[in-house]
Amino acid sequence: xxxxxxxxxxxxxxxxxxxxxxxxxxxxxxxxxxxxxxxxxxxxxxxxxxxxxxxxxxxxxxxxxxxxxxxxxxxxxxxxxxxxxxxxxxxxxxxxxxxxxxxxxxxxxxxxxxxxxxxxxxxxxxxxxxxxxxxxxxxxxxxxxxxxxxxxxxxxxxxxxxxxxxxxxxxxxxxxxxxxxxxxxxxxxxxxxxxxxxxxxxxxxxxxxxxxxxxxxxxxxxxxxxxxxxxxxxxxxxxxxxxxxxxxxxxxxxxxxxxxxxxxxxxxxxxxxxxxxxxxxxxxxxxxxxxxxxxxxxxxxxxxxxxxxxxxxxxxxxxxxxxxxxxxxxxxxxxxxxxxxxxxxxxxxxxxxxxxxxxxxxxxxxxxxxxxxxxxxxxxxxxxxxxxxxxxxxxxxxxxxxxxxxxxxxxxxxxxxxxxxxxxxxxxxxxxxxxxxxxxxxxxxxxxxxxxx
Amino acid sequence: xxxxxxxxxxxxxxxxxxxxxxxxxxxxxxxxxxxxxxxxxxxxxxxxxxxxxxxxxxxxxxxxxxxxxxxxxxxxxxxxxxxxxxxxxxxxxxxxxxxxxxxxxxxxxxxxxxxxxxxxxxxxxxxxxxxxxxxxxxxxxxxxxxxxxxxxxxxxxxxxxxxxxxxxxxxxxxxxxxxxxxxxxxxxxxxxxxxxxxxxxxxxxxxxxxxxxxxxxxxxxxxxxxxxxxxxxxxxxxxxxxxxxxxxxxxxxxxxxxxxxxxxxxxxxxxxxxxxxxxxxxxxxxxxxxxxxxxxxxxxxxxxxxxxxxxxxxxxxxxxxxxxxxxxxxxxxxxxxxxxxxxxxxxxxxxxxxxxxxxxxxxxxxxxxxxxxxxxxxxxxxxxxxxxxxxxxxxxxxxxxxxxxxxxxxxxxxxxxxxxxxxxxxxxxxxxxxxxxxxxxxxxxxxxxxxxxxxxxxxxxxxxxxxxxxxxxxxxxxxxxxxxxxxxxxx
Numbered sequence: 001x002x003x004x005x006x007x008x009x010x011x012x013x014x015x016x017x018x019x020x021x022x023x024x025x026x027x028x029x030x031x032x033x034x035x036x037x038x039x040x041x042x043x044x045x046x047x048x049x050x051x052x053x054x055x056x057x058x059x060x061x062x063x064x065x066x067x068x069x070x071x072x073x074x075x076x077x078x079x080x081x082x083x084x085x086x087x088x089x090x091x092x093x094x095x096x097x098x099x100x101x102x103x104x105x106x107x108x109x110x111x112x113x114x115x116x117x118x119x120x121x122x123x124x125x126x127x128x129x130x131x132x133x134x135x136x137x138x139x140x141x142x143x144x145x146x147x148x149x150x151x152x153x154x155x156x157x158x159x160x161x162x163x164x165x166x167x168x169x170x171x172x173x174x175x176x177x178x179x180x181x182x183x184x185x186x187x188x189x190x191x192x193x194x195x196x197x198x199x200x201x202x203x204x205x206x207x208x209x210x211x212x213x214x215x216x217x218x219x220x221x222x223x224x225x226x227x228x229x230x231x232x233x234x235x236x237x238x239x240x241x242x243x244x245x246x247x248x249x250x251x252x253x254x255x256x257x258x259x260x261x262x263x264x265x266x267x268x269x270x271x272x273x274x275x276x277x278x279x280x281x282x283x284x285x286x287x288x289x290x291x292x293x294x295x296x297x298x299x300x301x302x303x304x305x306x307x308x309x310x311x312x313x314x315x316x317x318x319x320x321x322x323x324x325x326x327x328x329x330x331x332x333x334x335x336x337x338x339x340x341x342x343x344x345x346x347x348x349x350x351x352x353x354x355x356x357x358x359x360x361x362x363x364x365x366x367x368x369x370x371x372x373x374x375x376x377x378x379x380x381x382x383x384x385x386x387x388x389x390x391x392x393x394x395x396x397x398x399x400x401x402x403x404x405x406x407x408x409x410x411x412x413x414x415x416x417x418x419x420x421x422x423x424x425x426x427x428x429x430x431x432x433x434x435x436x437x438x439x440x441x442x443x444x445x446x447x448x449x450x451x452x453x
Numbered sequence: 454x455x456x457x458x459x460x461x462x463x464x465x466x467x468x469x470x471x472x473x474x475x476x477x478x479x480x481x482x483x484x485x486x487x488x489x490x491x492x493x494x495x496x497x498x499x500x501x502x503x504x505x506x507x508x509x510x511x512x513x514x515x516x517x518x519x520x521x522x523x524x525x526x527x528x529x530x531x532x533x534x535x536x537x538x539x540x541x542x543x544x545x546x547x548x549x550x551x552x553x554x555x556x557x558x559x560x561x562x563x564x565x566x567x568x569x570x571x572x573x574x575x576x577x578x579x580x581x582x583x584x585x586x587x588x589x590x591x592x593x594x595x596x597x598x599x600x601x602x603x604x605x606x607x608x609x610x611x612x613x614x615x616x617x618x619x620x621x622x623x624x625x626x627x628x629x630x631x632x633x634x635x636x637x638x639x640x641x642x643x644x645x646x647x648x649x650x651x652x653x654x655x656x657x658x659x660x661x662x663x664x665x666x667x668x669x670x671x672x673x674x675x676x677x678x679x680x681x682x683x684x685x686x687x688x689x690x691x692x693x694x695x696x697x698x699x700x701x702x703x704x705x706x707x708x709x710x711x712x713x714x715x716x717x718x719x720x721x722x723x724x725x726x727x728x729x730x731x732x733x734x735x736x737x738x739x740x741x742x743x744x745x746x747x748x749x750x751x752x753x754x755x756x757x758x759x760x761x762x763x764x765x766x767x768x769x770x771x772x773x774x775x776x777x778x779x780x781x782x783x784x785x786x787x788x789x790x791x792x793x794x795x796x797x798x799x800x801x802x803x804x805x806x807x808x809x810x811x812x813x814x815x816x817x818x819x820x821x822x823x824x825x826x827x828x829x830x831x832x833x834x835x836x837x838x839x840x841x842x843x844x845x846x847x848x849x850x851x852x853x854x855x856x857x858x859x860x861x862x863x864x865x866x867x868x869x870x871x872x873x874x875x876x877x878x879x880x881x882x883x884x885x886x887x888x889x890x891x892x893x894x895x896x897x898x899x900x901x902x903x904x905x906x907x908x909x910x911x912x913x914x915x916x917x918x919x920x921x922x923x924x925x926x927x928x929x930x931x932x933x934x935x936x937x938x939x940x941x942x943x944x
Contacts, residue, residue: 106904133664350553
């Protein structure tokens with residue numbers, strides 16, 4: 001009997017320790033690589049990684065890891081082969097992994113020293129990645145670019161559109177190379193129900209939608225979308241070096257519009273029966289459900305919209321103006337870019353930077369455009385005929401030109417702004433109740449600008 | 454009854470163990486001091502050279518092994534531990550600085566400090582030293598016993614004898630060594646590290662290896678409970694989240710429990726037709742992975758989901774709107790406080806009841822039939838039988854599992870997170886300012902804090918609070934349950 005109990009305990013304990021092993025093996029291996037990293041930096045624990053690092057300049061194999069999104073894998077594989085052919089004197093061992101641009105930050109920040117040498121990410125993640133040391137300062141690597149490609153970092157950045165350069169720059173230093181634009185939102189509308197003229201203003205859009213028995217939809221409970229109303233009215237949001245955010249939405253903007261007026265404008269849109277406040281991440285479902293005839297979304301929903309309305313009926317336009325304090329104000333948006341970064345902890349930072357440049361140059365951007373319709377940031381590529389003829393990209397670019405503001409906010413921005421949008425969408429704030437609106441704005445600003453504890 | 458017997462056995466065992474653990478610790482120290490005081494020169498010497506006692510008894514393999522172990526500990530203490538332990542007070546002072554070297558195409562990196570490595574390896578070093586101290590004391594006692602045995606002229610175990618013993622009378626030691634080692638390495642040490650993080654400023658702005666973090670004392674705890682000059686509503690949110698966590702676990706545990714009891718009673722009832730069919734149907738819901746079910750249900754009850762569309766078509770939504778129950782033209786099943794709270798508990802009943810039904814079917818098949826029979830002869834109604842015989846019996850047998858269920862529900866991440874993530878946006882600005890929502894449990898709040906905001910230090914503080922909460926509830930509940938001897942009642 002006793003033996004049996006022991007055997008049972010043993011089995012249970014073994015299971016436990018096994019699962020413990022397997023779950024922590026991940027962090028374990030990353031710890032090792034962390035240790036390896038410091039070893040080669042003369043922390044002197046063991047010598048194995050020292051050896052592998054020392055001789056690489058004289059022709060030994062250079063190991064690099066690249067992370068790109070799922071839809072880029074095929075053409076990245078091709079580009080990497082081209083890269084190897086471009087530098088035949090140097091032997092490379094380049095591995096390609098899958099990591100979406102949208103989630104790159106989460107994976108990289110788990111342990112930057114275990115992350116890829118070169119990875120693609122969305123521009124709003126730049127601040128956090130720089131703070132964690134997960135992005136190499138490319139300005140300091142300018143000599144490497146010059147030596148290998150013949151172009152300095154300034155030359156490379158000058159080939160890209162202005163907004164994308166700003167998105168990749170922080171405190172005057174370049175931290176990433178732009179690879180694509182169009183990470184913003186604009187208006188899709190059903191041409192069979194709504195005219196080009198209707199979609200100029202929210203008032204026109206909503207009355208046309210109402211006449212067609214349909215709805216116009218937008219996400220209100222996300223700071224990414226609802227911030228556009230404030231940005232269009234001349235308000236700003238920016239981030240400080242310590243990770244805190246500056247927000248002036250409870251005051252009066254540079255255009256002389258008060259935050260209360262903006263909220264009242266949003267309330268009158270939200271309270272219109274022809275308006276549908278869509279939950280964040282529910283846009284695609286709602287487009288497919290068929291109740292909408294116009295929706296604010298981005299390039300990622302193109303295929304859903306085409307399936308729902310028929311490709312010939314899909315119209316795209318920049319965002320409408322909205323009534324604010326008796327005037328029409330152009331609704332703005334955060335503009336976003338896709339960037340390629342070099343890991344600040346990379347052991348082969350020089351070659352990693354050269355590879356990143358190769359994966360984002362003009363021909364790479366053209367190939368990326370052909371593969372996934374992503375708007376190029378390279379000026380020459382964006383002037384190519386095929387790109388110019390693309391209506392959706394034109395809308396996205398027009399939106400950026402009209403009112404795009406580079407997204408530069410800290411982590412505390414999101415929940416309070418989402419809550420303000422939800423308060424408006426649910427009708428808990430009323431037009432005319434300026435005190436309540438002002439109080440809500442004050443509370444939101446307090447939350448957004450709170451110190452990072 | 455076997456089942457009760459097992460429960461009783463384990464409870465008495467634990468209480469017995471508790472006493473013996475404390476007293477044996479005291480006894481261990483006493484033995485050690487006695488051994489040092491009364492032992493001969495070699496026993497005393499083995500405090501410094503662990504092998505001394507064995508070499509006196511001509512046990513060379515043991516001498517070799519224990520000396521090698523001691524050498525390993527000494528080498529570890531000289532070459533590995535100091536570089537981390539010496540920095541434990543500050544968690545490092547040298548920040549990482551990389552300078553690009555065009556010759557090698559690489560960074561030249563300074564000899565920087567990695568706060569997390571310092572913390573982790575310091576804890577490991579301390580753990581090694583604690584174990585080494587234990588081995589030292591145990592060893593001195595062992596060689597003193599050898600001295601006594603040889604004085605009495607008894608047979609001294611050779612190394613081969615020892616190996617044999619490990620396969621026979623000491624087999625449990627052999628069996629348990631590996632698992633215990635695993636638990637220490639993969640559970641105890643990480644837990645210590647995570648607890649220590651609560652006393653640092655490890656967050657988004659202080660992420661090693663690029664940045665250093667350092668000790669901040671009790672600041673994080675003070676912030677959590679409303680102190681500190683920060684404008685953040687952390688304390689406010691903590692109280693509300695904690696309250697909902699407790700309410701949720703209470704309801705989640707007892708609704709599924711009674712649901713399971715009722716369902717299995719129905720299925721056991723002689724008048725129920727095709728009980729096996731019904732039972733199988735309920736079990737099918739277990740076969741579908743929980744997260745699939747939850748995500749489907751979440752979409753089903755979304756603001757513009759199927760449920761709302763149907764209710765609107767029938768006209769129920771309009772009725773509710775007219776009587777002022779809802780302000781919107783949809784029913785906010787999962788997007789408004791109150792509604793979402795009730796819905797989460799209801800959905801959890803649907804998901805949890807089949808499991809409880811299976812457990813209860815087993816428990817009820819052991820019902821004391823004689824008592825029920827005699828009760829019915831005495832003219833007891835069905836309700837009286839249920840109330841005074843079935844329920845007390847079921848509660849007695851499943852009491853411990855109820856407590857574990859309650860604790861499990863405190864940490865029930867899946868149901869809450871999958872049902873409310875991306876759907877629920879709080880309209881309470883004070884909660885939003887500290888990234889919490891009305892429907893968050895401590896554990897989901899913790900997840901959002903770490904995963905979305907990299908606020909490891911606060912996550913660690915909340916983690917400690919959850920741990921304390923769970924252990925207090927478990928201890929109190931088990932204490933109440935095992936008080937008195939209820940077993941006799943059912944025998």
